[in-house]
Amino acid sequence: xxxxxxxxxxxxxxxxxxxxxxxxxxxxxxxxxxxxxxxxxxxxxxxxxxxxxxxxxxxxxxxxxxxxxxxxxxxxxxxxxxxxxxxxxxxxxxxxxxxxxxxxxxxxxxxxxxxxxxxxxxxxxxxxxxxxxxxxxxxxxxxxxxxxxxxxxxxxxxxxxxxxxxxxxxxxxxxxxxxxxxxxxxxxxxxxxxxxxxxxxxxxxxxxxxxxxxxxxxxxxxxxxxxxxxxxxxxxxxxxxxxxxxxxxxxxxxxxxxxxxxxxxxxxxxxxxxxxxxxxxxxxxxxxxxxxxxxxxxxxxxxxxxxxxxxxxxxxxxxxxxxxxxxxxxxxxxxxxxxxxxxxxxxxxxxxxxxxxxxxxxxxxxxxxxxxxxxxxxxxxxxxxxxxxxxxxxxxxxxxxxxxxxxxxxxxxxxxxxxxxxxxxxxxxxxxxxxxxxxxxxxxxxxxxxxxxxxxxxxxxxxxxx
Amino acid sequence: xxxxxxxxxxxxxxxxxxxxxxxxxxxxxxxxxxxxxxxxxxxxxxxxxxxxxxxxxxxxxxxxxxxxxxxxxxxxxxxxxxxxxxxxxxxxxxxxxxxxxxxxxxxxxxxxxxxxxxxxxxxxxxxxxxxxxxxxxxxxxxxxxxxxxxxxxxxxxxxxxxxxxxxxxxxxxxxxxxxxxxxxxxxxxxxxxxxxxxxxxxxxxxxxxxxxxxxxxxxxxxxxxxxxxxxxxxxxxxxxxxxxxxxxxxxxxxxxxxxxxxxxxxxxxxxxxxxxxxxxxxxxxxxxxxxxxxxxxxxxxxxxxxxxxxxxxxxxxxxxxxxxxxxxxxxxxxxxxxxxxxxxxx
Numbered sequence: 001x002x003x004x005x006x007x008x009x010x011x012x013x014x015x016x017x018x019x020x021x022x023x024x025x026x027x028x029x030x031x032x033x034x035x036x037x038x039x040x041x042x043x044x045x046x047x048x049x050x051x052x053x054x055x056x057x058x059x060x061x062x063x064x065x066x067x068x069x070x071x072x073x074x075x076x077x078x079x080x081x082x083x084x085x086x087x088x089x090x091x092x093x094x095x096x097x098x099x100x101x102x103x104x105x106x107x108x109x110x111x112x113x114x115x116x117x118x119x120x121x122x123x124x125x126x127x128x129x130x131x132x133x134x135x136x137x138x139x140x141x142x143x144x145x146x147x148x149x150x151x152x153x154x155x156x157x158x159x160x161x162x163x164x165x166x167x168x169x170x171x172x173x174x175x176x177x178x179x180x181x182x183x184x185x186x187x188x189x190x191x192x193x194x195x196x197x198x199x200x201x202x203x204x205x206x207x208x209x210x211x212x213x214x215x216x217x218x219x220x221x222x223x224x225x226x227x228x229x230x231x232x233x234x235x236x237x238x239x240x241x242x243x244x245x246x247x248x249x250x251x252x253x254x255x256x257x258x259x260x261x262x263x264x265x266x267x268x269x270x271x272x273x274x275x276x277x278x279x280x281x282x283x284x285x286x287x288x289x290x291x292x293x294x295x296x297x298x299x300x301x302x303x304x305x306x307x308x309x310x311x312x313x314x315x316x317x318x319x320x321x322x323x324x325x326x327x328x329x330x331x332x333x334x335x336x337x338x339x340x341x342x343x344x345x346x347x348x349x350x351x352x353x354x355x356x357x358x359x360x361x362x363x364x365x366x367x368x369x370x371x372x373x374x375x376x377x378x379x380x381x382x383x384x385x386x387x388x389x390x391x392x393x394x395x396x397x398x399x400x401x402x403x404x405x406x407x408x409x410x411x412x413x414x415x416x417x418x419x420x421x422x423x424x425x426x427x428x429x430x431x432x433x434x435x436x437x438x439x440x441x442x443x444x445x446x447x448x449x450x451x452x453x454x455x456x457x458x459x460x461x462x463x464x465x466x
Numbered sequence: 467x468x469x470x471x472x473x474x475x476x477x478x479x480x481x482x483x484x485x486x487x488x489x490x491x492x493x494x495x496x497x498x499x500x501x502x503x504x505x506x507x508x509x510x511x512x513x514x515x516x517x518x519x520x521x522x523x524x525x526x527x528x529x530x531x532x533x534x535x536x537x538x539x540x541x542x543x544x545x546x547x548x549x550x551x552x553x554x555x556x557x558x559x560x561x562x563x564x565x566x567x568x569x570x571x572x573x574x575x576x577x578x579x580x581x582x583x584x585x586x587x588x589x590x591x592x593x594x595x596x597x598x599x600x601x602x603x604x605x606x607x608x609x610x611x612x613x614x615x616x617x618x619x620x621x622x623x624x625x626x627x628x629x630x631x632x633x634x635x636x637x638x639x640x641x642x643x644x645x646x647x648x649x650x651x652x653x654x655x656x657x658x659x660x661x662x663x664x665x666x667x668x669x670x671x672x673x674x675x676x677x678x679x680x681x682x683x684x685x686x687x688x689x690x691x692x693x694x695x696x697x698x699x700x701x702x703x704x705x706x707x708x709x710x711x712x713x714x715x716x717x718x719x720x721x722x723x724x725x726x727x728x729x730x731x732x733x734x735x736x737x738x739x740x741x742x743x744x745x746x747x748x749x750x751x752x753x754x755x756x757x758x759x760x761x762x763x764x765x766x767x768x769x770x771x772x773x774x775x776x777x778x779x780x781x782x783x784x785x786x787x788x789x790x791x792x793x794x795x796x797x798x799x800x801x802x803x804x805x806x807x808x809x810x811x812x
Contacts, residue, residue, distance in 0.1 A: 009518030012734035033511065034728075034749070045736040052515045071520055160812065164620070190620065196650065201609050201643025208613020211598055212548070214620060235603050236610060243589035245582035246804035248598070251812075280805050302811030 003058055005074040011040060011047045018042045019067045020075060029057050031078070038064075038075070055080035134336065137323035140291075146316040148290035149179050149255075152297035153217060155326075157187055160215060163301055166193040166206060167219030167256075176221045177257060177316055203229035203254075207236045210252040210306075217301060220256035223272045223310065230275075237306040238281030253300045255309035258286075259351060259401050260449060262314065266437035269445075271402030273349065274411070276308040277378040283332055284379040286310040288353035290320035292376055295330030303332060310378075312351045335382035337389070341369035344459045345389040347412050348399040349375040352450065355431075356399050359455035366456075368463055378408060383415045390416050394425040395462040399455055404432035426462040431455050490699050493765045499541065499698045500758040501775045503533035506557040507755060508783045509566055510729075513556065513573055516787060517733050522573045526587050529557035531728040534754035535660055536561040538701025539628055542709045543596075546623070550598040550611040551630035553588035554660075554727075558630065562597040564590075566782055570790035578793030582800055605638030607631060608657070612644040615655035615718075626654040626712040633722075634665020636679055645718065649686035652717035656708045657683065659722045660695065666731040667739040680722035688718050695723030696752045699761075726752070 011018065019041040025031055031051040038049045055078040062075040069075065143151075157163045164187075169176045171184040171194040184192040195202040199220065206216035220226045226233065237250045260269040277284045283305050287293040293311070300307040322328075338353060339360050346356040353374045360370040371389050375382065390396050396416055398409030409430035416428060434448045460466040491499075510528040517526050529536075532554075540561040543549075551558045559569050564580065572579025572590050580590040588602040598614055601607040611629025618625040635641060636659050648655050659679050663670055676682055680690035689711070693704040701723065708719040726748045730737055737745075759772060 007519060010520045011518075013523055045734075047734075047736060052511055196643075196646060198643035198647065200640040201612070201647050204606060204609020204640055205613035205616055205644065205647055208550075208598075208610035208615075209617045209620065210613075211610065212614050212617030214617050231603055231606060232609065236601070236606055240589075240591075240599070241807060242804045243581055243585040244591040244599070244804075245580065245584050246807075247581070247593060248591050249807055283806070299811055304807035304809050304811065 003077045003079045004053060004055070005061075006037070006051075006076040006078055008062075008069045008071050008073045008075050009040070009049060010071045011042050011045075015042050015071060017068050017070045020062050020064055020069050021046060023060060023064045024048075025057050027057055027060055031055065031057055040069075051078075053078055053080050134334075137325045137328050139325075140321040140323050142319045143290040143294070143322040144317055144319050145287075145290050145293045145311070146177070146179055146181075148294035148320075148322055149297055149311065150181060150183065152294045153180070153301070154183060154186065156298055156301040157183070157191060160301075161191075162213065162215040163217065164191040164193065164214065165217045165219060166195055166202060168195055168197055168221050170194060170219050175219070177313060179311075179316070180219065199225050199228035200232065204232040204236065206252060207232050207250060207306075210237070210250045211240070211248055215251050215301060217253045217255060220254065222261070222268060222313070223256050223258040224268050224270055226254065226256070226272065233276075233282075233306070233308070234279055238279050241305070242281060249304055250306045251304045252306045253297070253303075253309055254306070255297070255300075256311060257313035257316070258310035259312050260314075260433070260438060260445075263440060263442065263445065265440040269438035271400070271433065272308075273310060273378055273400065273402050274407045276310075277381075277408065277411070278406075279379075281306070282379060283307045283377065284310065285332060285377050286350040287376060288315065288348075288350055288374050290318075290322040291328075292330065292336075292374070294322055295328055296332065296376060298329045299332050302329075307332070310350060315351055315354075330376070333377050333380045333382055335376055335385040336374045337371060337385065338374045339370065339372040341371035341393065343369045343393055344395040344397060344463050345371050345373060345386065345393045346397050346399060346455065346459065347373045347375065347386055347409075349378060349408065350401065352399040352401055355450060355452045355455055358452040359399075359459065362452065362456050363459050366460070366465070368459060368465060370459055375408075375412075381411070381415070383412070383419065386412060386416060387419045390420045391423045394423050395459075396424070396428040397431060397455060397458045397462060398428065399431045399450060401433050401450060403435055404430055405435060407432055426464070429458040429462055431458055490703055493762065493767065495541065495702075496699070496758060496762055496765070497767065497771075497775070499534075499537050499702075500755065500762060500772075501779065502537045502540070502561055503698065503755050503758065504775065504779045505566070505782060506530075506533045506537070506560050508779050509560060509570070509786065510556060512783045512787050513570065514729070514733070516570075516574065516790070521791060522587070523575065524586060525553065525732045526573065527554040527732050528727070528729045529554055531748065531753075532660060532662060532695065532723075532725045533557055534698040534701050534758075535658070535695045535723045535725050536630070538698040539656075539658060539705045541702045542705035543626065543628060546596065546625045548596045548598055548611070548614040548618075548625065548627040549630075550607045550614060550627065551600070552604065552607055552632060552635060553600070553602045554632070555588065555590065555600045559590055559592070559597055559600070562592065562595040564592045564595050564597060566786035567789040570786040571793045574790040574793070575795065576790060576793035577796045577800070578789060582804075583796040584800065584804065605631060605635040605640050608635065608638070608641045609644045611657075612648050612653060612655055615648065615653040615712075616651065619651060619653050624654075624713050624715075626656060626709055628656050628658060630658045630660055632665060633659055633661040633663070633670045633679055634668070634673065636676075636682060637665075637674060642682075645683050645686045645688060648718040649683075649688055652715060654712040654715070655718045656705070656712055657688070657718060657720045659720070660725055661722055662725050662727045664727070664731070664739060667735075669739065678722075680720060683718065683720040688720050690720035690722065692722045692724060695725035696748075696754050696757070698754055698758055
């Protein structure tokens with residue numbers, strides 16, 4: 001049988017060359033798989049090299065003490081009994097490391113892919129054409145946001161046995177905020193499941209159930225507690241479809257109240273919009289009205305992807321008109337122009353839409369016509385609707401409850417600059433929560449949150465009417 | 467050496483076998499197990515070799531030494547059951563019957579890999595074969611596996627989920643949240659702790675105040691056993707008890723497999739935390755493949771039959787290695803696919 005060459009092995013993701021420190025076998029020795037044949041010094045450690053193939057070491061090509069031996073260079077020849085392919089050696093254990101071992105970062109191993117070619121397939125600029133008008137769903141009736149959410153879950157659970165709700169106090173207690181009221185009675189304990197206080201555990205469980213083809217709705221009592229489970233939301237739910245090359249799906253909804261409640265201080269008052277919207281592999285929805293809540297939650301439950309559905313406790317009790325049509329549903333990824341105007345564009349989501357609407361009324365009294373855009377979905381962001389509006393008004397004010405730094409307003413403004421820079425007649429202004437943890441004291445809490453007066457003031461500034 | 471590998475339970479199991487109510491394993495079954503263990507061993511050696519040639523990048527956690535655990539357990543389940551594990555997953559995929567070509571091509575980051583080259587060593591899946599990954603975050607697969615078992619419970623079928631994790635992961639909080647949930651809902655999940663003694667470089671004695679990990683489910687009433695994970699027959703026997711218990715709707719079961727990895731945690735592991743002699747002793751005295759080989763010869767199989775298996779395995783592995791090098795890298799368009807399922811909602 002022909003001899004095989006033993007090649008200089010790579011002993012870490014970053015190694016390109018090393019020193020052949022010592023041969024432990026000499027020419028003529030018989031080696032078996034697993035035998036240590038040599039020691040190699042890398043930048044990190046001295047490692048032993050094991051034989052992979054069986055045979056007689058016929059020739060040593062690189063004498064010991066040689067420095068700078070390139071990875072994959074032949075270092076010896078083996079007259080094999082085993083046969084098989086190109087014989088390299090395998091890295092084994094060291095005896096005297098030169099430095100403490102640290103796991104090498106794999107990212108360094110390969111050059112970055114060629115950016116220009118890769119970018120070709122990247123998401124496109126927003127479309128220029130006019131928006132399709134929202135479908136007319138016919139008659140409406142007043143409904144609270146709380147009832148709208150419950151009705152959406154009930155409708156989807158009736159339609160699909162794979163849909164179930166799990167979370168703390170969702171069943172017997174009827175929901176910590178009464179959103180799941182009545183669901184246990186209608187669907188029973190198999191489909192409306194009380195969990196122990198174990199966000200990390202039951203979120204992972206629900207993601208596993210979604211991998212297996214079920215359609216879980218996970219209620220977080222508030223989104224603050226989703227931080228206990230955020231590894232499962234990002235690393236498992238959002239990334240597995242990509243990491244499996246499209247094989248594994250994760251149709252799941254994570255929902256619950258997000259943002260500032262009232263007088264519960266910093267750990268229970270936080271907006272996670274930009275946290276989740278940052279991550280590819282998720283869809284992120286933030287409804288304002290009852291119609292948003294019902295139509296978008298139904299779409300989220302039907303969606304084949306993981307959806308983070310950010311509700312707001314303060315909105316639960318508010319009443320809005322909502323279509324009564326049995327099949328009412330809204331598309332994820334479409335913003336809504338809540339109010340048309342020609343002078344300034346106000347972009348908001350969730351509870352901040354209310355502030356923007358209030359501000360628009362006040363602005364109208366001052367002769368400024370504001371266009372209010374309710375984003376509805378944060379990822380994928382409907383930037384086309386925003387850009388279309390800014391090209392008309394030439395002014396942008398973003399409104400959100402979350403912190404300003406790297407927030408949703410920052411993203412909206414950046415995308416407007418990318419797509420409509422030449423249409424802007426004033427620098428965009430962002431209204432957001434203050435850059436502090438939420439205080440408890442009533443006066444300080446009020447100061448920490450954005451209000452309609454600030455929006456009015458900002459709109460006047462960008463229209464040079466201040 | 468593996469301290470306490472000869473545990474009371476494992477010894478008791480062997481005694482039962484010795485009394486001989488029924489043979490623990492037939493010659494055909496053992497030959498099959500030998501073949502599957504050898505396939506994993508040779509595959510992993512080849513992976514180490516390709517890594518050395520720079521064809522595999524990043525992390526690469528080899529299963530060499532632990533083959534009896536996954537091969538023994540796989541003999542206890544049926545199609546439709548699920549398997550999930552951590553990042554040391556090549557052996558589990560081969561045991562599930564996944565194509566060695568697709569696994570090796572994923573290691574080399576090629577389009578022919580199970581994840582089209584986008585997952586790598588730690589992230590491969592085959593729903594067809596019941597394999598749900600391949601998870602890189604230590605302990606995360608324990609909650610996910612509990613969820614796969616939940617899906618069985620929800621659907622009212624009799625399938626079970628084998629959920630593997632290391633003794634290192636057994637210190638993660640979500641493991642115990644999962645134990646509680648599984649026991650509370652009586653979910654059909656077999657938790658398998660592969661105790662190979664070292665979580666990266668930290669020995670189990672330095673990491674876990676619990677001295678008997680098989681008792682870690684006791685507060686939730688989860689029955690547990692310590693098993694000699696270097697003996698495929700002992701693994702199969704314990705696995706059958708565990709799987710039968712779960713399939714019957716009794717809830718979760720815990721197996722602590724006393725095993726050992728011969729190679730480093732990942733590829734660049736200088737192994738200062740254990741002596742070469744310790745590794746050598748395990749290889750020479752406790753190796754699962756050698757043990758099975760001797761047993762097969764005692765059972766009357768001849769060397770020629772074993773040689774035939776060796777040759778068959780070698781050819782499969784070489785074919786996989788050839789495929790993994792010939793398969794092209796994923797096209798650049800793959801960068802943007804599979805981020806979301808691009809379909810209308812149901």
